[in-house]
Amino acid sequence: MNGSLKKTPMPVQDPRDRIHNFQEVALGYNEDQAKVEAERCLQCKTRPCVAGCPVGIQIPDFLAAIIRQDYLAAYRIISRDSLLPAVCGRVCPQETQCEALCVRGKKGEPVGIGYCERFVADWYFQHVSTENTLIQSNHRKVAVVGSGPAGLSCAYDLCLKGYDVEVYEALHLPGGVLAYGIPEFRLPKAIVKREIDRLEQLGVKIHKNVIVGKTLLIDDLFEEGVQAVFLGTGAGLPNFMQIPGEMLNGVYSANEYLTRVNLMKAADKRSATPIFLAKHVAVVGGGNVALDAARSAKRLGAETVTILYRRSMKELPARKEEVDHAVEEGILFRTLTNPIAITGDEKGFVKSVECVKMLLGTIDASGRPRPIPDPNSTHKIDADAVIIAVGTTPNPLIMQTSQLETNRWGCIVTRNDSGLTSRDFVYAGGDVVTGAATVILAMGAGRKAAEAIDKDLCPTQ
Amino acid sequence: MYRILTKKILTPSVSLMEIEAPLITRHAKPGQFIMLRVDEDGERLPFTLADIQRDKGTISIIFQVVGASTYLLNQLHPGDELADLVGPLGKPSELDHLDKVLVIGGGLGCAIAYPLVRECFDRQKVVHSIIGFREKAVVFMAEEFSKKSQRSLLLTDDGSLGEKGLVTEALERWLAEGETYDAIYAIGPLQMMKAVADLTRPKGIKTIVSMNPIMVDGTGMCGGCRVQVGGKVKFACVDGPEFDGHEVDFDEAIIRNQMYVQNEKSQYDHVCRLKRNDAK
Numbered sequence: 001m002n003g004s005l006k007k008t009p010m011p012v013q014d015p016r017d018r019i020h021n022f023q024e025v026a027l028g029y030n031e032d033q034a035k036v037e038a039e040r041c042l043q044c045k046t047r048p049c050v051a052g053c054p055v056g057i058q059i060p061d062f063l064a065a066i067i068r069q070d071y072l073a074a075y076r077i078i079s080r081d082s083l084l085p086a087v088c089g090r091v092c093p094q095e096t097q098c099e100a101l102c103v104r105g106k107k108g109e110p111v112g113i114g115y116c117e118r119f120v121a122d123w124y125f126q127h128v129s130t131e132n133t134l135i136q137s138n139h140r141k142v143a144v145v146g147s148g149p150a151g152l153s154c155a156y157d158l159c160l161k162g163y164d165v166e167v168y169e170a171l172h173l174p175g176g177v178l179a180y181g182i183p184e185f186r187l188p189k190a191i192v193k194r195e196i197d198r199l200e201q202l203g204v205k206i207h208k209n210v211i212v213g214k215t216l217l218i219d220d221l222f223e224e225g226v227q228a229v230f231l232g233t234g235a236g237l238p239n240f241m242q243i244p245g246e247m248l249n250g251v252y253s254a255n256e257y258l259t260r261v262n263l264m265k266a267a268d269k270r271s272a273t274p275i276f277l278a279k280h281v282a283v284v285g286g287g288n289v290a291l292d293a294a295r296s297a298k299r300l301g302a303e304t305v306t307i308l309y310r311r312s313m314k315e316l317p318a319r320k321e322e323v324d325h326a327v328e329e330g331i332l333f334r335t336l337t338n339p340i341a342i343t344g345d346e347k348g349f350v351k352s353v354e355c356v357k358m359l360l361g362t363i364d365a366s367g368r369p370r371p372i373p374d375p376n377s378t379h380k381i382d383a384d385a386v387i388i389a390v391g392t393t394p395n396p397l398i399m400q401t402s403q404l405e406t407n408r409w410g411c412i413v414t415r416n417d418s419g420l421t422s423r424d425f426v427y428a429g430g431d432v433v434t435g436a437a438t439v440i441l442a443m444g445a446g447r448k449a450a451e452a453i454d455k456d457l458c459p460t461q
Numbered sequence: 462m463y464r465i466l467t468k469k470i471l472t473p474s475v476s477l478m479e480i481e482a483p484l485i486t487r488h489a490k491p492g493q494f495i496m497l498r499v500d501e502d503g504e505r506l507p508f509t510l511a512d513i514q515r516d517k518g519t520i521s522i523i524f525q526v527v528g529a530s531t532y533l534l535n536q537l538h539p540g541d542e543l544a545d546l547v548g549p550l551g552k553p554s555e556l557d558h559l560d561k562v563l564v565i566g567g568g569l570g571c572a573i574a575y576p577l578v579r580e581c582f583d584r585q586k587v588v589h590s591i592i593g594f595r596e597k598a599v600v601f602m603a604e605e606f607s608k609k610s611q612r613s614l615l616l617t618d619d620g621s622l623g624e625k626g627l628v629t630e631a632l633e634r635w636l637a638e639g640e641t642y643d644a645i646y647a648i649g650p651l652q653m654m655k656a657v658a659d660l661t662r663p664k665g666i667k668t669i670v671s672m673n674p675i676m677v678d679g680t681g682m683c684g685g686c687r688v689q690v691g692g693k694v695k696f697a698c699v700d701g702p703e704f705d706g707h708e709v710d711f712d713e714a715i716i717r718n719q720m721y722v723q724n725e726k727s728q729y730d731h732v733c734r735l736k737r738n739d740a741k
Contacts (some may be wrong), residue, residue, distance in 0.1 A: 005618040033728045170680050172498060172505075180682070211680060215484055236682040240694065245463065247689060247713055256683035257485040264504060272530050272725040273504040273677070348716035395681050397699065 002039035005108025006269075010115055015328040019298050022184040022267060023178045025325055026090070026118075031069070034119040038066035040111045048101035048114060048352040054154070054444030059098055059113055066116060078117060083156035083199060084149065084443065086125065086191045089118025091182060092440045093319050124207040125194050131200060136430045137161035140457055143226040145212040145398065148176020149439045150232030150430025152196065152447075154446035154453075155204045161454050164227075165204045169436055170211040173263060174232055174389070180263040182226070183292050185299070189262070210237070213398035216425060228425045231412065233252065234444055236395040237432035240388055242300045245342030250276060250350035253387035254285070254293040261296050278385030281305045282353045284339055285389035286316040291323065293387045294331045305331050306381065310358045310371040334381070336360070338373060344388055352380045402426070411435055417454030419445060427453060463497070463543040466519055471601035474526045475534055475569065477511065483518030491580045492554030492671070492703055496679040497581065498545040499533045506530055507676050508536040509573040509702065510549065511591050518645045520548075523572030523601075527726040529732040536736070544663045550679045551702045554669075556580060559643040563635075565657055566606070566648020568594055573671055574648040575602050575609075582609040589613065589640070592651070597621035629656045636664065644669055647706060658706035668706035672697045674721055681685040688714050 011027040012018075018025055030036065041063040048147060049059045058077055065074035078085045094114035095102075097251040102110030142158050144151045147169040155165045173179045178192045200206060212233075221229055234383040238253035240246050257275075281297040283290050284411035286309035294305045307326075309316060312335050316323060327333070334355075357377035360369035394410045405413040405422035412421055412428040419427040429445030431437055469477040480723070485495060494509045512521035526535050554577060557563070562581050566574030571592050581588035590610040597617050603623070607613040607693045614631050615623030624631070632645075644667040647657035654670040661668045674697050677683040681699040688697050693707035696699065 170547065172547070180678075209545050210484065211547065211550070214549060215488065215547070217488070220487070236680070238682070238684045240684065240687075247687065247694070247715060247717065253684040256677055256685045259677050259683050265502070268502075270502045271504070272502060272728065274721040274728070276720070276724075348713075349718070397681060420658075425728065 001042070001175060004040060007040075007109045007112040008033050008037040008117070011114070012325075015325075017331075019329050022299055025185050028122055029115055029119040031123075034066050034071070034116055037112045038063040038116055039403065042103055044103050046369055048103065049098040049111075052098040054097065054440045055081045055447055057098075057117075062110070062120060063113075063116060066120065071120055072128065074120040078079040078120060082443065083153050084195050084439075085185060086115050086121035087149075088440055088443070089114050089116075089121055090187050090191075093438055096205050097440065122250060124270065125191075127224075130201060130432045132377065133160075135160060135203065137164060140164065140460065141166065141226045142228045142453060142457075143168065143212075143221045144229065144230045144232065146170075146176055146232040146234055146430075146432075147174035147196070147206060148178065148232055148234050148430065150234070150432075150442035150446040151230065152199060152446070153443040154230045154232060154450045156199055156202070156451060157269065157447050158449035159202050159204050160201070162452075165282065166218070167204060167206045168210045168212050169206060169208045172208055174206050176232075179287065180259045181292070183262055185259065185295065186218075186292065198214055211397065213401045218398075218402045222425075227457055228427065229399060230419070230446070230449050230453065231421070231426065231432055232430045232440075232442065233395060233398050233432045235392040235436040237393045237410075238388070238391065239391045241339065241390060243339060245350075246345060246388070248277065248342055248344040249348050250385045251342060252282075252385065252387045254289045254387050255392065257293050257387050258289070258296065261300070265434045266298055275300065276385055277301055278382045278383075279303050281385045281387065282308055282339070282383040283379055283387045283389055284308045285391070286311070286318060286335075287389060287391075288318045288322055288426075288433060289332070290387075290389035291318045291326050293389055295326055295329060297385070297387065298331060299328055299347050302385075302456070306354060306383070306411050307331060307333045307461040308337045308339055308353070309333065309335045311368060312336055317370045336371070338371065339386075340373075340378070343380075350384055352382050353386055354378060354380055354434055358427050376405075378453065392431075392436045394435070404428075409435055411460065418446065419449035420452060463546040465537055465539050465541050465543070468537075468539055471523065475523060475572070475599070475601050475688050477521055477523045478534075478537075479512075479514070479519050480543065480546065481518060482520050482546050482548075485520055485546070486513050486515045486518055489513045489520065489549035490553035491556075493551050494679070494702060495522070495546055495548030496550065496676070497522075497534075497543050497547075499530060499537070500611045503533070503544060504530050505545075505677060505679065506534070507550070507673065507679055509671065509673070510573050511553040511576055523569075525569045526708035531730055532729060532736075534606050547679070550698060551701070554580070554703060557582065559586060561641070561643050563589045563591070563632075563640070563642045563645045564610075564646045565632060565645065565649070566590065567628055567647075567653040568599070568670070569654070570649030571602055571606070574646065575605055577608045577646055578606060583685075587611055588634070589642075591616070591631045591635070593630050593649070594622075595616070595619070609709075622706075627656075628653060629660055631658060632657065636666075642666060644681050646671075646715040651711055651718065654706060654709075655711035655715075658668070658709070658711070662707045669703050670706040670709060671702050672704060672709065673702065673715065674714065674717060690715075
């Protein structure tokens with residue numbers, strides 16, 4: 001047992017260096033650090049942390065395996081429930097999930113579960129090249145639409161159960177938000193690729209460049225012998241603010257900005273995809289996506305990057321760790337500030353953002369104080385690029401051709417917790433059902449749907 | 462994967478490519494587009510379908526070398542493969558309710574205008590066409606237009622081939638002669654589409670234009686292709702690419718197309734230099 005009240009610190013790249021590169025910020029534990037941290041676990045009988053994990057990883061068990069230095073066993077414990085430990089160890093909001101319920105957190109800091117998970121996953125990929133998993137096929141075909149966290153974890157579970165799984169991805173690279181959204185410095189693309197490669201090794205086929213709803217319809221899939229379809233198509237449609245000036249050159253949705261940088265590698269000299277190298281960047285929004293865009297802009301050489309957020313620092317929805325990293329990197333936070341217009345120069349390029357200060361009112365439906373504009377506080381902020389990161393909604397492409405019931409936010413309606421949609425044998429999960437949420441919640445939904453599909457297709461078992 | 466089967470040089474800078482893409486031909490319809498990447502470092506480029514050959518499992522595109530990426534595309538030959546190709550994207554042309562149509566093509570826009578003309582013609586509609594080019598050297602497919610239209614006219618800015626003048630001048634004349642249309646399609650440079658829309662708006666003739674803005678993914682994900690139509694922001698990739706020409710904010714679209722001009726120019730020079738060095 002390690003009685004320290006504090007987590008073993010995560011080694012990080014120096015902020016002065018990292019603002020000039022896209023390499024990973026957090027460097028990961030070594031064996032000693034992982035062991036020391038795992039020893040902080042009390043191995044309590046009630047296991048509140050497991051209940052806090054959307055996919056139910058047996059956390060105390062894998063921590064115990066770390067202490068025994070049996071990292072392969074630790075990996076196998078995690079991968080019983082999660083396909084993507086190297087991803088989740090990096091981007092899960094552990095502080096609101098497993099770690100939020102950790103008993104050690106009552107006095108001091110909780111066990112660094114995410115850091116340990118990452119260590120195990122990275123160790124595995126460094127030491128184990130291929131593992132043969134023998135799966136008995138049940139000769140039933142299932143199609144998974146979308147290769148983001150929901151689709152991948154659904155495919156993984158179904159594959160382990162013996163299904164013949166085909167994944168359809170609209171873009172030229174699988175991974176969904178892991179590929180186009182989360183930047184390299186937070187989630188290296190090589191890691192995403194490794195986890196997806198493992199899925200392909202298990203026998204899952206991934207068809208890139210196929211848009212279900214356009215290239216193929218759900219009906220086509222059923223005609224070709226698929227017995228169930230899972231839709232994990234995410235929330236890819238960016239919201240804009242509907243304020244004047246949003247059509248100016250230099251106004252990006254965070255999706256566009258991050259896609260150019262992550263998926264299209266616009267920062268790489270070899271890439272043909274252009275990106276506007278702005279000097280003064282304003283980012284609207286306070287979530288992880290806003291921070292990802294802001295920190296990417298900094299790395300692309302912006303002199304100032306300012307987050308404009310309408311509530312206060314306390315309500316910022318981004319992960320605390322990411323906020324801390326952003327502050328270290330010199331990202332400026334203008335809270336209680338909301339843009340009301342973007343102004344441009346005579347050539348149609350962004351020049352400044354007009355903002356108002358906000359006051360916080362009573363608690364609203366979201367459980368946070370409602371921001372109220374102070375009309376006498378209009379002021380201008382110089383900027384030559386504005387990145388809008390105020391959320392996304394589900395991409396309507398698939399709904400247009402599949403007669404699925406959706407709600408007023410454009411999310412697919414499911415009949416129950418298992419993800420069954422209004423159409424028999426069509427299931428959905430992740431952001432396309434909930435609206436934009438986290439990687440791990442999408443993975444949890446993918447798992448649940450896999451279980452439901454298995455129950456519906458093989459009811460006797 | 463996405464093998465190039467044939468390549469036809471239409472003008473020194475415009476080529477037609479027929480590409481193997483059987484899956485895409487399954488639901489593709491005229492008016493829709495595809496996106497492709499030449500190689501692993503390539504950008505995603507949108508091209509409206511010039512032809513869909515379902516029996517052969519191929520699609521055709523017509524493109525002009527305007528920058529580094531189209532330069533690299535033009536370096537490919539039959540037998541070569543593209544890194545990626547996805548589609549069909551966007552909404553198909555809605556021709557069902559139209560009996561008599563005028564299609565106006567300008568420059569490279571003729572590549573997209575022609576399949577519309579052919580589609581109307583093959584569906585026994587009355588179709589007229591007016592096509593305009595800068596000069597004789599850049600004219601392509603003029604014969605095809607005249608073969609598939611009941612009435613057609615070729616113009617060049619300098620009169621080096623066909624009639625001298627602008628497509629709008631011809632349009633005005635035809636309308637003055639008493640021609641009427643259920644709809645006019647205008648496909649070409651933004652300035653041309655704007656001029657056509659300005660001309661037909663007071664006359665109340667339905668005018669459809671095909672927008673070709675900057676895009677990244679082509680599936681509605683980035684919003685880079687947004688255009689204002691009737692005061693509302695639309696994504697050309699999913700809501701278009703065809704819009705009511707009387708409602709499109711062309712001036713804004715013209716400005717938005719300038720976003721990466723500088724960048725594209727330097728990249729084009731860079732790629733051409735590299736290729737020249739390779740050749741040496």
